[in-house]
Amino acid sequence: MASTKSYAAQAATSPLAPWTINRRDPKPHDVQIEIKYCGVCHSDLHTARNEWHGTVYPCVPGHEIVGKVTAVGSHVTKYKEGDTVGVGCLVDSCRECDNCKEGLEQFCSNGMVGTYNGQERDGSGNTYGGYSKSIVVHEDFVLSVSDKLPLEAVAPLLCAGITTYSPLRHWKIGKGHKVAVLGLGGLGHMGVKLAVSMGADVTMLSHTASKEKDAARLGAHHFVLTSDAEQVKKVAGSFDFILDTVSADHDYNFYLGLLSTNGVMVCVGAPPSPAQVPAFNLIFGRKSIAGSLIGGIPETQEMLDYCAEHNIVSDIELIAMKDINEAYERMLKGDVRYRFVIDMATL
DSSP states (O other): OEEEEEEEBSSTTSOOEEEEEEEOOOOTTEEEEEEEEEEEOHHHHHHHTTTTSOOOSSBOOOOOEEEEEEEEOTTOOSOOTTOEEEEOSEEEOOSOSHHHHTTOGGGOTTOOEESSSOBOTTSOOBOOOSSBSEEEEEGGGOEEOOSSSOHHHHGGGGTHHHHHHHHHHHTTOOTTOEEEEEOOSHHHHHHHHHHHHTTOEEEEEESOTTHHHHHHHHTOSEEEETTOHHHHHHHTTOEEEEEEOOOSOOOHHHHHTTEEEEEEEEEOSOOSSOOOOOTHHHHTTTOEEEEOOOOOHHHHHHHHHHHHHHTOOOOEEEEEGGGHHHHHHHHHTTOSSSEEEEEGGGO
16 A cells, blocks of 8 residues: 545535545556546536535545556556556446446446545445546556647546547537537537537537637637527527537527437536426427437547547646635636646645
8 A cells, every 4th residue: 555645525515635545556457657637527526515415535536637657567468657648537347247348338237436436346445536646547447648749638538528529429420410519618618629520510509608709719610699599590400419518407498499300419417407308399300318428448548549639638727736626616607718637746
């Protein structure tokens, strides 16, 4: 065991503060990683404050991790000391169920192990995430990261990137598709970049007029202010695919009206309240609402390679570890363009 500096929430109402954790010594198939940068996901805030319930304290958040390999177990074949690597939202799964065998570890029938606030499969305790100096992970859940891109801006790809890439790939979005991205935040800005790179005609849907300029800068071809009835009327029934990144309560029926026949709206945001959708809003037009959750390990590696090839990273604001509580408050106000990333050298 090795002691490691971290930042942790000790209770739902307490701010994150310095705390020392123990990391296991590398087992034969483990990779030990010095964390260089860790992205700040809205899930971190939800979990630290027990807003989704089930948080085990102390809680060390962080699942957008990039860094350097410092040691490997005796049987590791995929990585060596000095390699640049990443760790995303999961660090283990059963490896035996149909989903795991298909590379869909995020849907493990026996329960994936989250990078933080998860229970180790061997019963050794709770997992601690990337708001820390180092982490030890089985090689099968470590990802290779290209040195072509700025490492700090790669970090959010491990969650925001794969969360938007996976549904775009699953529904085979490409040239000729009319895609709308709902919400311009940490997820939405990645959705725009990725959909544009895949050749789709991309529209940003937002209730904030000031987002239009940024949407264009990110590559969106069109912008629709959803509070403007005339603008909305012009795009009614026109989209093949809507990527819904909004986590606040909103009316799904309003956006279903913007889908064309056979259109699909995929939810990657998680609003707190149940949605009410009359069946007729789906039946007329054979429309669908679907959901998507990150991606498995093979698809996440595919996404990282794709982003390296197409020079795609997140727009970030680099912060010191001591500023994490302020960052959470700013995140609640939408005051970030578009992802906070912690420089672990400041811990």
